[in-house]
Amino acid sequence: MRELMQTGWLITGIGMGLVFAVIIILWGLMALLMKLTSREKKTKLESEAESDLLTEMVFLQEDQNDLKKKAAAAAVAIGLGLIQDAQSGPQINEQNTEINAWQAVTRARQLQNQIIRGRR
């Protein structure tokens, strides 16, 4: 028993030590990655939009139906101003120019939640 508990403490020590070690390595990696790629100006949003265009070109002939759907959905969404709202999730890149936009959207969602919670 005592020996087993000792083993347990040993595992705990080595285990948590290694977890922190790996995580700190990841920290360094992430900081390095962000530093190395910070020069690249293109944000995700822009490249995403561009890539979507390309993808749609490539799949133009295979996936006509799919494309049609996307196009229709997009058209409607634009018309109704829904895209703005729908994309305001945890992806931060859309709002990276102004903090206010993010806060505004977040508050709007918060209000909405309260309304629904009230209904419940």
Next chain:
Amino acid sequence: MRELMQTGWLITGIGMGLVFAVIIILWGLMALLMKLTSREKKTKLESEAESDLLTEMVFLQEDQNDLKKKAAAAAVAIGLGLIQDAQSGPQINEQNTEINAWQAVTRARQLQNQIIRGRR
């Protein structure tokens, strides 16, 4: 042979007897269930709508695309008055307040079928 046929008749007797027995038990269960829950006022339609709202909240951030699609589809459907028609399938609860609504919709669909059949 004769013995086998006898077995067959026996199986038939026991089998159909048990089928009716189980079905009668189900009948009782269903009647009881309906009696016990008849006090609950909330109809399926209402709770469905409410639940949809909640579900959409929960998945708001994971499924932005999906939500966007739903929202767009819903918007269009409302605009074109399609929802009314599209939901008029065998789910009865939508029409539980007035029989006339059900009959009207059913007749409308019947007429539509005849038109299409005519085309064929």
Next chain:
Amino acid sequence: MRELMQTGWLITGIGMGLVFAVIIILWGLMALLMKLTSREKKTKLESEAESDLLTEMVFLQEDQNDLKKKAAAAAVAIGLGLIQDAQSGPQINEQNTEINAWQAVTRARQLQNQIIRGRR
């Protein structure tokens, strides 16, 4: 080694001979098929449209949601004139009455590609 190469040439001879034989049989089959069914007037496009109607009737009650989506998408697509464009892929039957239509669409797509390529 020499023997193996001989085997190789033999396989090549038999193999390519058989490939051409099978392909020529397919050629005959296809020519025959086209001849035999050329009397049938109904083009694919028409029957497709008709079949879609029937399918939607059949699934009306099971797939209300799906139908609703389709209906909404179709409504929007029609409204925005998207269907014309989206169906102009390699399916030739839509354009089988006039060559000009096919050429027009193809040129339009070509121009579009150039525009996007320019962007890239």
Next chain:
Amino acid sequence: MDFTYLINELTKGFTSFTWGSAFMIAVGLVLIALAVFKEYEPVLLLPIGFGCVMANLGMSADTGFMKVIYDAGIKTEIFPLLIFVGVGAMIDFSPLLSQPSMVLLGAAGQFGIYGTLLLALWLGFPLNQAASIGVIGAIDGPTAIFVGSKLAPEILAPIAVAAYSYMSLIPIIQPPIMKLLTTRKERLIRMEYSPRPVSRLTLVIFPIFVTVIVSLIAPDAAPLIAALMLGNLLRESLVVDRLNKAAQNEIINITTLFLGLAIGATMTAQSFLNLETLKILALGLAAFVIDTVAGLLFGKLMAVVTRNKVNPLIGACGISAFPMAGRLSAKMAQDEDFENFILMHAMGANTAGQLGSVIAGGLLLALVSGLV
């Protein structure tokens, strides 16, 4: 270099081809044609037909990739159960729950199972095969495949083919019987439809209770009823939309395709082209007829008992064959009187038939395993 072997290898497609293969390929083509041009249950008859063509071109369920699919899906019983998960997610039990007495029709529509079993015994089939043939009378594909593959896998192919083919022929088989056994006056009976609202709680409790009760009384039906009711619970719970959609789409579509192919791939000339198959096909038709007759007679009984508050036509939906039979009965009533809408009652009886078929199949399995 072995030229004899080479020539054998290059001509093996033709040397192993027999008149039987050609005939069975023709059978496969007929099934495909029924699916494509008559739209008789196309999602099943097309894969079965194509599987039959493949089986007689050397790609049978005894070998190669079709054996892999057969072993993975049919031998393990997984395919019919997965289909039932999808079917359950498509069934709305509220028409039945708001008129519980309709459930009786789901029992009456199972006489065909036992009638056919007796006929098969009389024709000399052994008990296990007779019972498997009888279960065609469940008029429900997954149930027939589940029970058939357990009792008599050697005749699974004709059983499945009969089950699905006749099911697709319901609009041809039932109407003459319905006209013969009911009077015009009976067919004109209008049924009151003032449904009690069915609460969400009821719709959630129902599939769970049915699972428990049926599993206790007919444990051999437990996997079938559990799969069906799991699908229904996914639907009615309203909180697992992702799983509900997966059941109604991905799961049932993929499974249906491979189930059909695997069943078709058992239809080799050697195993299918014999007198037994013809007998089974004939008995299958009898099963459908007996079921319909029993259902209609019970419907007439209910009409008498309720003093013409029940239209006997809905008795024909108790056979299962969900949802075609339900729609057909409603249509027959409307053909007599354009303003007579009994669809909700028909769907109630039809879903009852679905339950009855599973229960009867499970009980049959228990009885025959106990007696063989």
Next chain:
Amino acid sequence: MDFTYLINELTKGFTSFTWGSAFMIAVGLVLIALAVFKEYEPVLLLPIGFGCVMANLGMSADTGFMKVIYDAGIKTEIFPLLIFVGVGAMIDFSPLLSQPSMVLLGAAGQFGIYGTLLLALWLGFPLNQAASIGVIGAIDGPTAIFVGSKLAPEILAPIAVAAYSYMSLIPIIQPPIMKLLTTRKERLIRMEYSPRPVSRLTLVIFPIFVTVIVSLIAPDAAPLIAALMLGNLLRESLVVDRLNKAAQNEIINITTLFLGLAIGATMTAQSFLNLETLKILALGLAAFVIDTVAGLLFGKLMAVVTRNKVNPLIGACGISAFPMAGRLSAKMAQDEDFENFILMHAMGANTAGQLGSVIAGGLLLALVSGLV
């Protein structure tokens, strides 16, 4: 004809039914009710609950079709990995990448694993079981199932049930601890959010590098991290939309359903109804509490070190439980001050917790395999 056997056959549903079965069915019903009416992790608790009901009606993971599913998905480790492919495709690491120091919180939130391991050893569990119980503290279903099924498959069911049940109870378990351990002043700390833009290149390189580094240091975590990062690469590559959607929909939905059923199907009365299970459930709760406490204390440490630039509440997201824990922390901050939005920081810490959990689970596996 053997009537004794026949009667046995027809009554076997009842004769094999015990009080234990009834109790376990009730447990299953409670899980289903929590899923349906409380919406606690319904996509998992509903299948687990239904699987539990089935297991105690004769359809357990030891036999029949549920064994087929269990063997195909759990024994091969495929199910948790497929779920991770889908989860990876749903995770956005950019909040974490734009604030790399947040990753430390993902390490702090793993103390519960070892704390619980020590408690379990102290209660007399052997080392392999103690480690499996400890991994409930990863607060991540697939990790718990992956590690648990390797170290102690005999107690996989209670471990999985504890992991998913408490995860669904996070909104009840965490808030009191959060209020107890933080002052109002701390909870009011606003965090600056001026994210650096995260380039597509970074988002593509990140999952690959994490796979390589974690696989080298903690090779036992390699399958888990590789599956998670494969999913994330499908998402961030932006060029394989079809595969990305398949991962986020078909793959994860189908797998979740069958994983839940298979786990539930191990909950038979014989294997589940014993004192050990109760102990495991209690230890699981302890794991959640220890994790949360450690995370919060580390958050407070970061607040001190950064001179109140970090709101300690986000320490509670380092436990994993993605994405519920992240949202809960943000909500707690807003409850104090309606204009305080720390969601992005919370999601950063939360995704860090996801990484930390996988790494800690893999290291635990290596350590315990090395010592048992």
Next chain:
Amino acid sequence: MDFTYLINELTKGFTSFTWGSAFMIAVGLVLIALAVFKEYEPVLLLPIGFGCVMANLGMSADTGFMKVIYDAGIKTEIFPLLIFVGVGAMIDFSPLLSQPSMVLLGAAGQFGIYGTLLLALWLGFPLNQAASIGVIGAIDGPTAIFVGSKLAPEILAPIAVAAYSYMSLIPIIQPPIMKLLTTRKERLIRMEYSPRPVSRLTLVIFPIFVTVIVSLIAPDAAPLIAALMLGNLLRESLVVDRLNKAAQNEIINITTLFLGLAIGATMTAQSFLNLETLKILALGLAAFVIDTVAGLLFGKLMAVVTRNKVNPLIGACGISAFPMAGRLSAKMAQDEDFENFILMHAMGANTAGQLGSVIAGGLLLALVSGLV
């Protein structure tokens, strides 16, 4: 407590890591980069690349969960066949059916198979491996994997990698050859396009007849052609929309992901890093070149025979590589003359190449099995 073992366990990730592993991970990263940033066949190169990275981090197809996937999908031949069901559902044969003579180009584009086989024999490969390498010249992934895994599974990885990599490089490999072998005058040839309407009946009969004929003459190609034509029948029948969509989406997407991963997972340093692999990659390139040359020469022959009614560029589509090669030829013609649209003819030749590749692959399998 065994500390040596513990340390071994904790460092096994590094101790089993070799320079070869590092090199192969770099290869995997190159494949991923080609997929993500060059969009070269991303749905295949990305999973293959990630599988390669995994294989050299201890997750190869020889062990663990990747072995499960490899055995379930590649060994059983199921994966390439499922992909073919999806491809078939995406192919429109009407451009080919309305100009049947185009089908000849699909035969000419297979010379690369045998040319490469001869080259491989000359380089000293045994016959079975030489034939497997030759089948890269089918320029069709599923065919190459199907034939390669039967004749020489030990070199399947380089074959599959060559097949898919060069296929993604078609827009780079073909144009110089096309310019070299055709004159500007030839490339300017306009082709009349007044398609005869193709009836639905024809489109339904075609896949069935092709299945029967090819299965009889080249029974080893039967599974491939049957899968392809099943998919096409689902498409053209117009009555099984659910199955058609499942084939084009769920089935092909999920299979593609796992096929790519499984192929990539065979690329361990031990099995991949050797001179043979380099030779195979070089021979694969030769196969593409020979195919293109033969196709173009046959196109020129057709131009002569038809008195300049055929643009020789469409000869280059007979190699298969559907649908990239078809689009490329059309683009080449337009680059010379903006108003010259030969896309429909190119797609006809391209679908013929798809048929020719499957037939040639099956015949090769028969011939080599007969002679080895």
